[in-house]
Amino acid sequence: MVNPNVFISYSHDNDAHKDWVLKLATDLRSHGVNVILDQWDLRLGNDLRFFMEQGLNSSNLVLCICSETYVQKANLGHGGSGYEAMIMTQSLLRDQHLYFVIPVIRNNLGTQKTPLAFGSKSYIDFNDDDNYLARYQELLERIYDEDVKRKPALGENPFSDKNANSITIMTTLEKSKYQNPLMEGTASFDFKNNSGCFTIGTGDYEFVTSWSECGINTIYAYRDKVKLIGYRYGQHVIPDDTDFSSFDFTSRTREVSVGEVLVLMNRHNKFAAVKIINIEIQVRGKKALLSFEYKIYS
Structure with missing residues (x-):
């Protein structure tokens, strides 16, 4: 995956939240990730729902910025009503996309970190700004599949017939x-x-x-x-x-x-x-x- 396509789904909670999402997207692009973001790619007059569906279908991964507002809107099924409705709902998130969703927790100190439609998916917590670089590195490794590469090769059964003596075991x-x-x-x-x-x-x-x-x-x-x-x-x-x-x-x-x-x-x-x-x-x-x-x- 040389330059993966990554769609960012988020709710427009406030200007500070939008700026944080923009920074994350900018950082990712600086490290070779082709981010699809409404602040860059949704032009005036474009259809919002079509933009969302096209972004989902053309992406290798989807980052869902799960603020408390995002989670609430997703659970209520709201969508398509302006920038603040830029959320991922179960109706838009078809089964074939579920594996490619990475929940990113931001401005969410509640007990429910992700929408109900996501089930028990693991997530990356960006709530603490002091840990931004560590979490960003974790996210980047996931995007480029570097986390998988750390898995060691499968070894040989030490009790197999050709090794079956106490010294070699x-x-x-x-x-x-x-x-x-x-x-x-x-x-x-x-x-x-x-x-x-x-x-x-x-x-x-x-x-x-x-x-x-x-x-x-x-x-x-x-x-x-x-x-x-x-x-x-x-x-x-x-x-x-x-x-x-x-x-x-x-x-x-x-x-x-x-x-x-x-x-x-x-x-x-x-x-x-x-x-x-x-x-x-x-x-x-x-x-x-x-x-x-x-x-x-x-």
Whole structure:
């Protein structure tokens, strides 16, 4: 889906609400989403109901901005009586469109977040302006199906006939200790085991980090399981964005110290940053340990 067509349905509650919808639509268009919005596409003299039906039929997805007014109008079945009647009702929302509806909650602190016709559809809550960017990213990922890409590949049954012995079963199960599917978090593991590998993220956002012993408070990082690794001397803070132009990506291996940051690029051209928290080498019966925090950029 290169430039998805997205129709925005909303009620004209007041100027502030219309301005918020306009900003959301503008942000989406700036990120490649072909938004169909009455403020841009409904000209004077055009038939409102025809515009709504055409917008629905030509769109890949429909965003329903579910304010309290929108929900009330949808439940009452009002529609086609001016801009404030720009709502999605069950009569307009045919069954074939139900799967493609994304309810967006805005100016709605009531108990009923979405119209009754939507059933129990999940939604994205934009009520809190402080969380706008986080919710916007979530919405954009849904529009471009990036949320689906995070789903990991289906593994093999560890109890199948060709794997049916206690050693291979235990080895397969123990590998779960060396992975964290979250987009942001921490990891702590014995880097002498599992070939020094620890996996973060899932799907297109999966990164297999690879490590080996170096010295006190230092460790070797390898790009063998990813596409590139980047290092910048003196970088001790995980970057907020993906401007990694100051990092050097030319080496296969890097010596990284406690407190330093390493950037990884996987084979899907996604980025992650890892900050080393603690390194313990194996000595006198004490296990080797590597602890790091990380962030995967979506």
